[in-house]
Amino acid sequence: MIGSIYSQQKCPICKKDFVDTTKDLECPIHKTSPKTYFISFYHKGRFKKYGFRSYRDCVKELMWVTNQIEHKKFDPREYKASTAKQFRFDLFIEKWLKSKENEKDKNKLSPGYYKKLVGYCNKIKPFFSTEDIRDVAKSYRIQEFYESLSSKLAPKSQKNIMDALRKILNDAHEWELISKTPKFPKIEVPDPDWTWLHEEEQDTVLRAMPPHHRPIFIFMMQYGVRPAEARALQWEDIDFKKEIITIRHNFSGGVFRKITKTKRQRQLPLLPGIAKMLRTLPKVLRCNFVFTVKGHYYGESRPDKVWAKACKAAEIRHVRLYDGTRHSIASQYANRGKSSKLIGKMLGHSNPKQTDRYSHIEVEGIRQMMKN
DSSP: OOOEEEOSOBOTTTOOBOEEOSSOEEOTTTOOOOSOEEEEEESSSEEEEEEESSHHHHHHHHHHHHHHHHTTOOOGGGTSHHHHGGGBHHHHHHHHHHHHHHHHHTTSSOHHHHHHHHHHHHHHHHHHTTOBHHHHSSHHHHHHHHHHSOTTSOHHHHHHHHHHHHHHHHHHHHTTSSSSOOOOOOOOOOOOOOOOOOHHHHHHHHHTSOGGGHHHHHHHHHHOOOHHHHHTOBGGGEETTTTEEEEOOEEETTEEESSOTTSOOEEEEOOHHHHHHHHTSOOOTTOOBSSEETTEEOOSSHHHHHHHHHHHHHTOOOOOHHIIIIIHHHHHHHHTTOOHHHHHHHHTOSSHHHHHTTTTOOHHHHHHHHHO
């Protein structure tokens, strides 16, 4: 077998180089071993390959290289620094994130989602480090990474991280760096325990908050719009003559966007009570937002803080703003036996399955059936 095995790391205790014992790289004093390895061999020139996770993997690679050289099948292009660099996972993931940042700048990707991708990549990158992406794209490595995720992470969080890794490798396949994408473990995410409020409970919360904050919360309760959509509502979106409200804007990661989360506009009826309320709101000079606080639109965290404080004052059980408004109106309509299709249209769901989550909330319908 040709070649040698090294590591760029040093003993974490004495900071000295590791010694090759033919079974592993090891500190002779503290018996510690590196976390990453690389191989070096000579064949009409010096070659190196980085990113191995164990001494055993390095041995396997050198044996394979030896076999390729003996049978005159060795391809030096895979081991040249200029070529091998593009296969390093840590470098590829940086390039991948840069492409996603460009999509964000071109308004093809929401700032909020891009921020989440950065967070997912920060969890993925340390595990694979400098490994060759062609080795990463193997089912057993994907399984090992999945098993390394903290059990403290919720199944939904684990799925989001694995989905991000799947996207990364799918793009690597599209860019012809890997021949195929590996199999991913199926992650079962339990249905969330939906918490929602009845109209009476919502009224109690409204009475507990300052009057000047109530309009935006009343609007969210009536129409089930996302908080970011309510914050982004503009006066041009309201047609008092035709009695129509158009939901066409959104906030993402604190950035105003001229598209909704689903990239689709939707029109909703302007209810008489809401129209009357909107007419009382001040129109701020140089600020076209409908709902404002001291002349400025609502910041990303402001509605949540106002809502949490009002819930505490009203002694209402802890309910997120999203649940107390959007989920609540959908649940209330489902509880009255209203059409799930119309509920989905009101909420702006792009997939009917998103609305099906409310189908189990039919307590009143069951109550009437059991009375008869």
